[in-house]
Amino acid sequence: GAAVQVDISAIPPGQKLMVEWRGKPVWIMKRTADQLAALEKLDPELADPESKRNAYPTPEYAKNRHRSIKPEVFVGIGICTHLGCSPSDKFQTGAQTSLPDNWQGGYLCPCHGSTFDLAGRVFKNKPAPDNLEVPPHMYLSDTVLLIG
Ligand code: FES
Numbered sequence: 001g002a003a004v005q006v007d008i009s010a011i012p013p014g015q016k017l018m019v020e021w022r023g024k025p026v027w028i029m030k031r032t033a034d035q036l037a038a039l040e041k042l043d044p045e046l047a048d049p050e051s052k053r054n055a056y057p058t059p060e061y062a063k064n065r066h067r068s069i070k071p072e073v074f075v076g077i078g079i080c081t082h083l084g085c086s087p088s089d090k091f092q093t094g095a096q097t098s099l100p101d102n103w104q105g106g107y108l109c110p111c112h113g114s115t116f117d118l119a120g121r122v123f124k125n126k127p128a129p130d131n132l133e134v135p136p137h138m139y140l141s142d143t144v145l146l147i148g
Contacts, residue, residue, distance in 0.1 A: 003148035005140065008073065016089070018078065021147045025078040025086065026135055028145065035118050036072060038104035039065050045100075046121045048131055056081055056133035067119040067134055075137050075147065076120040078107075082128040085111035107132075 004021045008028055011017050016029035043049040043065070051058035051067060061069050068074050080087050087107035090099060098113050106117040115123045120132030137147045 003146050006145045006147065007143055008145055009143035013072070014091075016074075019147070021135060024135075026147055027074070027076050027078045029074040029076070029118065031066075031072050031074060031118055033072075035105060036066060039117060039119055039121075042104060042117050042121070045123055046117065047124045047126070049121060051121070051131055053130045055130035058131065058134050059136055062134040065119065067121065067131070069137070069139060073145075074119055075134060075145065077133040077135055079133070080109040080111065080114055080128055081122070081130040081132065082109065082112060082114055082126075085109050087114070087116060087132075090115075 004019055006019050006028060011028060011030045013030050013032045016027050019026050051063050058067065078086055087109040090108045091105040099108065099115065106115060108115050109128065112127045114126040114128035116132055122128045122131050135147055137145055140146050
């Protein structure tokens with residue numbers, strides 16, 4: 001499939017844009033400074049905080065805690081690595097009993113309860129075998145992303 005070019009300048013901090021690439025939903029999430037800082041605290045609770053697993057290999061440039069080229073901008077495929085459902089945004093705990101008490105925001109898969117942080121890193125003891133996939137991508141300019 002063709003690569004997809006996306007202008008990310010209008011995404012407000014704390015929100016995500018969804019585009020389609022090769023028939024898959026690709027999330028482009030602009031994380032706030034607080035959301036980025038929260039990622040650091042989560043490492044011990046994650047199955048693969050440094051993205052070393054290979055079911056869905058993470059590109060070299062995203063093998064870091066924030067799993068991205070620019071720290072604030074996460075680019076990931078919005079398909080659960082378990083059986084392919086679409087995880088939902090869960091930025092707060094609210095009445096969500098399936099989320100841990102110290103939930104820092106992230107994604108919850110409605111099918112079997114896998115939880116992911118805002119870098120798409122899967123929590124321990126969840127059915128999903130790997131972090132969310134990061135598609136190949138690069139920046140054509142400061143605000144224009146090329147996916148694929
Ligand atoms: Fe997401 Fe099973 S498909 S947890």
